[in-house]
Amino acid sequence: MGDVRSRLRAAGYTLLQSEPRLEKLPNFRPDVLAWASNADGDLVPWAVVEVKNRLKQPEFALPALARSRDLMGTVEHYAVIDGEWFKADRGVRSLEPVDGPTPPAYGSQGRLTDEGLATSLLVQRLWFEANRLRDAGVRVGDGFPSGTILAETARPGIELPEGAFLPVRPDVLWRAKREALIEFASRGSSGSSSHPAVASAVAALVEKRLTGTVLDPFCGTGSFLWATLDRAADRGVQARFVGYEINPRLADLAAGIGHGAPSPVEIDKADAFRADFPAADVIVTAPPLHVRSEDRHALLNGSTTTDGEVAAVDRVLRALKAGGRAVFHLASGFTSAERHASYRTFLAREFRVAALIGLPRGALSGTGVRSVLVVIDRAEPSETFVAQLGEDWETQLEPEGAALSAALEFIDPAATPRVPGRP
Numbered sequence: 001m002g003d004v005r006s007r008l009r010a011a012g013y014t015l016l017q018s019e020p021r022l023e024k025l026p027n028f029r030p031d032v033l034a035w036a037s038n039a040d041g042d043l044v045p046w047a048v049v050e051v052k053n054r055l056k057q058p059e060f061a062l063p064a065l066a067r068s069r070d071l072m073g074t075v076e077h078y079a080v081i082d083g084e085w086f087k088a089d090r091g092v093r094s095l096e097p098v099d100g101p102t103p104p105a106y107g108s109q110g111r112l113t114d115e116g117l118a119t120s121l122l123v124q125r126l127w128f129e130a131n132r133l134r135d136a137g138v139r140v141g142d143g144f145p146s147g148t149i150l151a152e153t154a155r156p157g158i159e160l161p162e163g164a165f166l167p168v169r170p171d172v173l174w175r176a177k178r179e180a181l182i183e184f185a186s187r188g189s190s191g192s193s194s195h196p197a198v199a200s201a202v203a204a205l206v207e208k209r210l211t212g213t214v215l216d217p218f219c220g221t222g223s224f225l226w227a228t229l230d231r232a233a234d235r236g237v238q239a240r241f242v243g244y245e246i247n248p249r250l251a252d253l254a255a256g257i258g259h260g261a262p263s264p265v266e267i268d269k270a271d272a273f274r275a276d277f278p279a280a281d282v283i284v285t286a287p288p289l290h291v292r293s294e295d296r297h298a299l300l301n302g303s304t305t306t307d308g309e310v311a312a313v314d315r316v317l318r319a320l321k322a323g324g325r326a327v328f329h330l331a332s333g334f335t336s337a338e339r340h341a342s343y344r345t346f347l348a349r350e351f352r353v354a355a356l357i358g359l360p361r362g363a364l365s366g367t368g369v370r371s372v373l374v375v376i377d378r379a380e381p382s383e384t385f386v387a388q389l390g391e392d393w394e395t396q397l398e399p400e401g402a403a404l405s406a407a408l409e410f411i412d413p414a415a416t417p418r419v420p421g422r423p
């Protein structure tokens with residue numbers, strides 16, 4: 001395999017992958033994949049090489065090569081049998097002996113637009129640096145400067161361990177960096193970030209209200225902030241994103257991610273029960289579960305509680321501006337437990353509880369409890385959209401999913417078109 005890689009390098013390919021794990025094709029691993037620029041200057045999977053020994057006929061490599069073409073759109077297909085190079089015709093039906101690989105038609109200096117590959121290259125880079133430190137006898141723990149290692153480069157791109165520089169489309173790089181930092185920080189454990197399908201639904205639920213300040217007082221790794229930030233960027237809305245997180249490791253991680261974000265981000269390492277929040281136009285948050293405090297929290301309805309979730313909701317709602325919207329991901333007890341009944345009545349009287357979307361076990365990361373998405377507007381009370389989702393909750397909450405679409409239509413009805421001639 002080493003010889004095949006050096007021949008490809010000599011032909012001008014700079015980005016090579018051996019037996020890559022392809023995110024969308026888990027059961028398919030080509031022997032060597034070489035990326036190169038297409039006519040538009042984007043880096044794409046260009047050449048694939050199947051490396052075999054003692055294969056009776058080179059043609060036996062054709063099905064795997066044809067599969068690469070069908071699944072990845074590769075342009076050049078090679079088989080290397082016992083060190084001899086063969087090249088497939090355009091239709092990948094026959095192989096001809098060749099001296100070696102042909103140089104890529106448009107060079108290899110394209111811009112990477114593949115988020116999965118960018119993420120895995122960034123994770124590889126973090127492991128490369130971590131192993132280097134380990135080899136030097138340094139313990140790689142919570143203080144490992146992942147954010148600094150992936151800090152901004154002069155041009156948007158990735159420094160490969162062997163010294164080459166790979167330009168990456170800026171929006172792809174921003175998403176890949178945050179995925180890589182979170183993946184590296186969780187190092188094989190399931191991590192504490194909210195479920196991506198929940199983060200994406202939360203962002204959709206606040207999309208129409210995005211402006212000014214977006215706050216997550218219990219931001220963890222920041223997944224709600226990042227999903228919302230992406231929505232704002234897609235809509236061309238300028239907003240600032242503010243997070244609070246009490247766990248220093250998670251706060252540093254979120255701050256490291258926020259550093260490369262395309263909008264202003266501030267992450268405060270602070271106790272959200274004591275911090276002074278900025279007035280917020282939008283709040284997106286999943287408060288910690290099962291927190292009971294020794295102090296009783298005074299609630300807006302005049303009562304007191306030691307229940308952390310109710311206290312968190314109450315505290316957070318104080319920061320919500322008139323006309324603003326908050327979306328909470330809470331344990332379902334918030335909407336069902338008898339002990340919270342009077343607080344729920346208070347909320348329904350003083351706010352617009354716009355939607356309650358019940359989710360089954362598995363949606364609230366790291367717990368086995370059922371949960372609920374609660375959408376609250378600081379506005380006049382009105383009807384509430386209510387849904388209880390089942391096992392297909394992820395599909396239901398996809399951007400075009402039935403439950404999410406129905407909820408959005410209810411909470412932000414499309415303006416009725418004006419009839420010409422009528423006021």
Ligand SMILES: C[S@@+](CC[C@H](N)C(=O)[O-])C[C@H]1O[C@@H](n2cnc3c(N)ncnc32)[C@H](O)[C@@H]1O
Pocket residue numbers: 192193194195217218219220221222223224244245246247250270271272273285286287288289
């Ligand atoms: C359910 S998790 C939020 C996960 C987050 N949405 C994410 O995707 O990473 C709750 C977070 O609140 C943090 N937290 C707990 N108590 C806190 C406090 N008093 N102030 C600020 N953050 C706190 C926890 O460390 C945890 O990261």
